[in-house]
Amino acid sequence: MRITVTVDGIEYADDVEPRQLLVHYLRDKLGKVGTVVGCDTSNCGSCTVHLDGHSVKSCSVLAVQAHGSEVTTIEGLARDGKLHPVQQAFHDNHALQCGFCTPGMIMQSIDLLADNPDPDEAAVRHGLEGNLCRCTGYQNIVKAVRDAAHQMRPGAGPEVERVDEPHVSRTKSQISGGER
């Protein structure tokens, strides 16, 4: 099936099998390996990306369901070599140990801050309930999210992710350097 989807500001058109999961499309077809597969059963949240501005677990969305949509992955957050404020806050607060859950944690944190720009500790923990850290490094993750909230006042969210320049359509080979 032919799908057209904008990922991190670039429009792609690809033939995919209906059964292909969005996370596999992102990783295997587009090379967006920053988005990781953790539990594969919709529990851990490691594969969280934004689909039309809202966080989703990309292991529980079919690539064909993303047809016509805009996807933002962890790889689409930095601008001109500058980390997104939530990425920077995770760095500053040492909010990672092994780092596997980090892409999902950051994507969900941005979503959380879009809904609630100044969450208290309980709101952060509740907002991240769909993301698991097997290192149990939650203290610094919560700290980082609250730090990011302060850095980003009055708010973060989908508008932070907007790519201002018009979308440039490129072919897959130009992006990834050939068939994967």
Added chain:
Amino acid sequence: MIPAAFDYVAPTTVDSAVRALAEAGDEAKVIAGGQSLLPVLRMRLAAPTKLIDLGRIPEMRGVRDGGDHLVIGAMTTHYDVQRDPLVAEHAELIKLATDTVADPQVRHRGTFGGSLAHADPAGDLLAPALALDARFIVSGMDGRRTVSAADFFVDFFTTALHQAEILVEVHVPKHTGWTAHYEKFQRVAQAWSIVGVAATVRAEAGKIAEARIALTNMASVPIRATAVEDALIGKQATAENIKSAAEHAAEGTSPTTDGNADPAYRQHLARVLTSRALTAAAGV
């Protein structure tokens, strides 16, 4: 984990979705938000040959005022239900139960109607729909019919939907001015309910004038705690009256045994959680 191969169509109207389902036969499956179905397909607990995606049918989304009831489109996401002002005003119980469903990512994709049609006895929206006497509008090749909440849930993961029928919308009678609470007991955040209690009451001059209570995961289908309701009506909303009424919560239940709990434990939970739910709902 990768699902078995299937064909996929995404119709844009209810009628074309029903036609596609009728033509595809028994091996087809409807996908709404996919938050229950996709894990099932990935684990290959099911392998339908065709998926009919309802995600591109605008008429199935959104909440509107139907006069004495709300009309909730089956494809309205949990996220949208949580934030809908009509739901908050006229069916607070549904809003509060929806707040507890899974996690934010799942609530962005998962849908009100998909949850109900999936009919998992541990699903949190079945009991509120039953408590509020929701009516299920179902569309098939012969047109539309209405099924009451009491008749819609038939057994574990089984509803009154026929093979070529789709749940299009749910009519929820307005319960304006009622107060509500959904009390859920789960092992960890985002886990399924071991037991849940949906309670909503209407108070008049300190007395419980009306009460509607339904239980999650206390049988193969959601059930009304009618003995508790009967014991409450006309009583003062006091902690003592609530506690004594809640003692009836396990009557008529037939909970299952699983890795989390046995029936006796679930019945104990039903009584305790009913008391908590009513205490919160009545503001005692």
